Structures are given as structure tokens and as C-alpha cells.
Amino acid sequence: MITSHPLSPLSPSSPILPLFPSPSSGELFMADRRLKEAQFCIAEAIALSPNSYSVLLQRGRLAELRGQLDDAKGLYDEALAIHPTGERTLVHMGLLLVKTERTQLGEKVLRDAVQVHSTSHEAWSGLGEALQSQGSSQAPDCFLTALELEASCPIRPFTIIPREL
Known part of the structure; x- marks a missing residue:
């Protein structure tokens, strides 16, 4: 069983901030x-x-x-x-544009995110949200792709494993 350090922000009972x-x-x-x-x-x-x-x-x-x-x-x-090409930045920017009713630009940013990061479930889900807000029939396909990708997504990115060992 994995437990969090008492000073970790993951510890729900601890109001103490992490050391670093x-x-x-x-x-x-x-x-x-x-x-x-x-x-x-x-x-x-x-x-x-x-x-x-x-x-x-x-x-x-x-x-x-x-x-x-x-x-x-x-x-x-x-x-x-x-x-x-920052995946999370593209996704957040695209969703922000959709939220501020600049849906076509948001869709373009999210399509760029999907093109660069084709295995990102966040990018596919964001694109689905953008398309859904425009009433597009492609939205369900994006959501389905996002669900399929999320099922195989690691909990923690593989790139951080050496830092944690």
C-alpha cells in the first residue's frame, strides 16, 4: 500500500504545506x-x-x-x-477560448493539440467539448477516443519515474 508523506499535499488531514x-x-x-x-x-x-x-x-x-x-x-x-507544443497548455488555452465563446479558435487550438499529441485523452476530450458546443456530430467520436485513450493512460507519466526512484 502506498501512503503519502505527512507533509505531502496528498495528505488530506495535514494542513501543512510540502517542504519544497x-x-x-x-x-x-x-x-x-x-x-x-x-x-x-x-x-x-x-x-x-x-x-x-x-x-x-x-x-x-x-x-x-x-x-x-x-x-x-x-x-x-x-x-x-x-x-x-505544450500539451496541457494547448488544451487549457483551447478550453478557455471555448469558455469565452471563441469556439472556432478554441477548436483550432484543440485540433492542433490532437495533431501534436494524438494519444492525449485530455486533448481529445477538449476537442469533443469544443465540437459539442458547436453542435457538431463529430463530438461523440472525440469523447469515445478520449475514453479509449484514458483507459491506457498511466497514472503518473513515465518520464518522472527516474526522478522518483
Whole structure:
């Protein structure tokens, strides 16, 4: 059985922040709608690497969760300027564009994400959302593809295994 460290953000009973906050810690807090803790983690990550595309992505996510959609779009734009094929940035940008009723541009960004990251269930699901918002008959196919890909998606990316060993 895998247990989390008591100082980990994964520990539901611990209000203590992790010893070394990171953008990924911020993601966990944002998923739990703990925006103040997420802001702390992101601020620490900014101090270490202010121009990192992953830090810009997390800042954009936080702005989006706070309803600051123009700020979020600007931060996603900056992240894409640094890493134009960033899967998660493309997906979040595309979904933000759909949310702000720029559905055709959002669809284009999500189609780009699917083209570059054809095995990304998030990209396929996002494209399905964009197409569904336009009433397209292609939306169910995108959702089905997303479900099939998600079934074979690892819980943690294989690229982080060496760092955790």
C-alpha cells in the first residue's frame, strides 16, 4: 500500500504545506480548490524559475480558477511562446477560448493539440467539448477516443519515474 508523506499535499488531514512547493504541488491544491495554498506553491516556483513554461501554465490555471480569464489567456500565450507544443497548455488555452465563446479558435487550438499529441485523452476530450458546443456530430467520436485513450493512460507519466526512484 502506498501512503503519502505527512507533509505531502496528498495528505488530506495535514494542513501543512510540502517542504519544497512546486508547480505540481500547486496542481494538487488547485484540483482541491485550495487556491491560497496553490498560490503559495506557485510563488515558490516563480522564485526558482520565473520563465518556466510550466510555471506560466500553473499561473494561468490559477488565474482561470479565480475567474481572471484575460490574465489566464495572457499567461497561456506566454507559456505557448516558450513551448509551442505544450500539451496541457494547448488544451487549457483551447478550453478557455471555448469558455469565452471563441469556439472556432478554441477548436483550432484543440485540433492542433490532437495533431501534436494524438494519444492525449485530455486533448481529445477538449476537442469533443469544443465540437459539442458547436453542435457538431463529430463530438461523440472525440469523447469515445478520449475514453479509449484514458483507459491506457498511466497514472503518473513515465518520464518522472527516474526522478522518483
